[in-house]
Amino acid sequence: MTTEVKKRNVLYAQSGGVTAVINASACGVIETARKHKEAFGKIFAGENGILGVLNERLIDTSFEPTDVIAGLRHTPAGAFGSCRFKMGSPIEKPALYQRLLEVFKAHNIGYFFYNGGGDSQDTTNQLAKYCEQNNFPLTCIGIPKTIDNDLPITDSCPGFGSVAKYVATSIMETSLDVASMAKTSTKVFILEVMGRHAGWIAASGALAARKAGDPPHIILFPERPFLKSEFTRRVKECVDLYGFCSIVVSEGIRNEKGNFVSEQGIKDAFGHAQLGGVAPYMAEIIRSETGFKYHWAVADYLQRSARHIASRTDVEHAYEVGAAAVSYAKSGKNAVMPIIVRTQDYPYRWTIGETDLSKVANVEKTLPTDYISHDGFGVTEDCIQYLRPLISGEDYPPYVDGVPNYVSLKKQFAPRKLTDDFAID
Amino acid sequence: MTTEVKKRNVLYAQSGGVTAVINASACGVIETARKHKEAFGKIFAGENGILGVLNERLIDTSFEPTDVIAGLRHTPAGAFGSCRFKMGSPIEKPALYQRLLEVFKAHNIGYFFYNGGGDSQDTTNQLAKYCEQNNFPLTCIGIPKTIDNDLPITDSCPGFGSVAKYVATSIMETSLDVASMAKTSTKVFILEVMGRHAGWIAASGALAARKAGDPPHIILFPERPFLKSEFTRRVKECVDLYGFCSIVVSEGIRNEKGNFVSEQGIKDAFGHAQLGGVAPYMAEIIRSETGFKYHWAVADYLQRSARHIASRTDVEHAYEVGAAAVSYAKSGKNAVMPIIVRTQDYPYRWTIGETDLSKVANVEKTLPTDYISHDGFGVTEDCIQYLRPLISGEDYPPYVDGVPNYVSLKKQFAPRKLTDDFAID
DSSP: OOOOOOOOEEEEEEOSSOOSSHHHHHHHHHHHHHHOTTTOOOEEEETTTHHHHHTTOEEEGGGSOHHHHHHGGGOOSOTTOOOOOOOOOTTTOHHHHHHHHHHHHHTTEEEEEEEESHHHHHHHHHHHHHHHHTTOOOEEEEEEOOTTOOOSSSSSOTTHHHHHHHHHHHHHHHHHHHHHHTTTSOOEEEEEEOOSSOOHHHHHGGGGOSSTTOSOOEEEOTTSOOOHHHHHHHHHHHHHHHSSEEEEEETTOBOTTSOBGGGSSOBOTTSOBOOSOHHHHHHHHHHHHHOOOEEEEEOTHHHHHOGGGOBHHHHHHHHHHHHHHHHHHHTTOOSEEEEEEEEETTTTEEEEEEEEHHHHTTOOOOOOGGGBOTTSSSBOHHHHHHHGGGGOSBOOOOEETTEEOOOOOOOOBOOOOOOSOOOOO | OOOOOOOOEEEEEEOSSOOSSHHHHHHHHHHHHHHOTTTOOOEEEETTTHHHHHTTOEEEGGGSOHHHHHHGGGOOSOTTOOOOOOOOOTTTOHHHHHHHHHHHHHTTEEEEEEEESHHHHHHHHHHHHHHHHTTOOOEEEEEEOOTTOOOSSSSSOTTHHHHHHHHHHHHHHHHHHHHHHTTTSOOEEEEEEOOSSOOHHHHHGGGGOSSTTOSOOEEEOTTSOOOHHHHHHHHHHHHHHHSSEEEEEETTOBOTTSOBGGGSSOBOTTSOBOOSOHHHHHHHHHHHHHOOOEEEEEOTHHHHHOGGGOBHHHHHHHHHHHHHHHHHHHTTOOSEEEEEEEEETTTTEEEEEEEEHHHHTTOOOOOOGGGBOTTSSSBOHHHHHHHGGGGOSBOOOOEETTEEOOOOOOOOBOOOOOOSOOOOO
16 A cells, blocks of 8 residues: 555535625636646535535536536526535534534545635634644635625625626616606616625615716615615705606615614514515605605615626636635645735726735725715715726626526535534534 | 798607617617608607607707717617606597697608507507698607517517516526525525516516526416415425525516505505515515515516616617618508517517507507416416517627716707797696
């Protein structure tokens, strides 16, 4: 028996809410690792993220042909499945971390790539420390992902630019619609967008405006308390000035007491609070306080899955952070995360940098005060200058029979090595 | 003074709810009329549709440069403004029709093109008769437009194909999202779409599926009564079978008594019925009857203004009915409307035909019974075969700075000729 060290395998997992471009990061990971067969063994992916690792459900990506892996670049959502699952710390949940180690050992995993937001990067960091303490040589690399754009250090987050492009385009198009109808019909239009704690997505609506007075006329941010009287005054003013009023509202706006507006007021037929849906609540304010005809839309998953209108810049960011993660692993780095570094605004230039995972965990980047206009209903030029490059460029998926030709995976599982079924919780 | 007959002018107007491609019809009208300067004088457009005609607010399109008129082809909504205004009949509203005649005479209008749905074509037809009775030589041509696809005789309606493509793409993308999340989080997704009386738009969601079992799993049509118990049974079945359930629901679904589901149940904090928003109502059923986690989106104006994902076939239809309308006028036809005639399904072939306006008025084409599947939750192969070609092809607008470069008009008005202000109502 030789003592030659077997090449160690790669494990990739997606985590948390998915985006239009998280699979582009997966594509960057797999394509880059496949190019370095001298360094990496098999490339596995957890089914439904970390849950699939805990359950030893490892998708063996070697069964996926080259063109399917390439197609991940233009396919939205989480092709391997994602999950919302709190790993906690090794102190809080020792059994979970112990189980991860068992699975890693059983499948000779030497490289773990975790594609997620702040919480996931906290997990990646804790896992790196845990493995070190337990003398298990695992390279842990984070890959940033979140539509919320709320990770620190990185200039922007892969996933955000595409949502921003969707929101800007959508409020531009719907505002043209309202403008056409305003003489006799709809005068107020409300678009509800995501961003529970940070107003980045709502702010991106401002990219629809080419000159002063262009819609959207009002943007409501979670960073500012919602004041009903100020709001209705401004709506009336806009209808006077422009003939109509176009509004982007974040799902996360709160009243002066700090409570979510979406959780107040609306009750269903059974008297239950109607959660989600700040737009219908705003619409009711428009109806009762102004009498204007209104329409409202709730974008919800439409915005974060809209790969058909992804930002090319965002797709490139997503792919490159995936590719860089593999390069970092190859060069022996550990407990780091690739980040987007902006080197110039116009024309936009960027490069990939790196940060320690410890700096990313548990920090939430909200909209800076100087990005919100004085009246609280719009954004500043600094904000536009920051946002504009992130929605730049188009990157259309191929179409077949009139709809996008998104890829789907075979999902062939690696044979199980551990006999015991692991019970989570 | 010579007796030479002065070339007579053209008047175009947009009517009713706008679409992603109604301006492509405007483009077809104006570009074609501009090519025939021997036949047509000035080309005017009513500001906000027929209201601008009544108010003598006529936009003189000769001030709009060639590239801006060409840009109407890729610009959504009503560039000249539209309106919801019931003209009624000359017997009901003689003053309105008399006023139209005065404006036509004052501006030497010889050709009237009315771009709208069923009601508007009824008006066009009545106007044609009225002018004949009053010995005013006016050529009246209808141009079909409606996202609802409910006009008779024409194989499809310009405006519908693009909404269909939007809905199919959107439910495909959001279903990928839900599928990624279903293990630990959202298991049911509900997309509310338009179509108050006809299920064509909801049916188009079925174009997202490539094989049996693909989402959407449930489509709810206004043509079938909504039965809560059947619905929840089917939702549970889908979650069992597929791990998640993806639903397209028409805003126009009704209960067994024939009342709109959107008008029942949901009340706001003040006890007012919450109009619109069948999706949150369905979500509440999911919550109370199944306990599954859910997300919902209301597409509203997003779907009918989404020029960024317009169907190329639809854009071509819209342009050609506009162009044909002008050709008909030139060749002396009157009280007719160009229609889309399908000559072959695969590969799709079509041509422009014509119909008398009298045949279009007041007929509403709903989804045929044999287009809805036996269980009422999907469509048949015949339906797919009809719908598929209508979403075929992409026709992207140009982009500047990350957002579509839609054109806007100068809107220079023709000098008024009538001194008295006309009071509507």
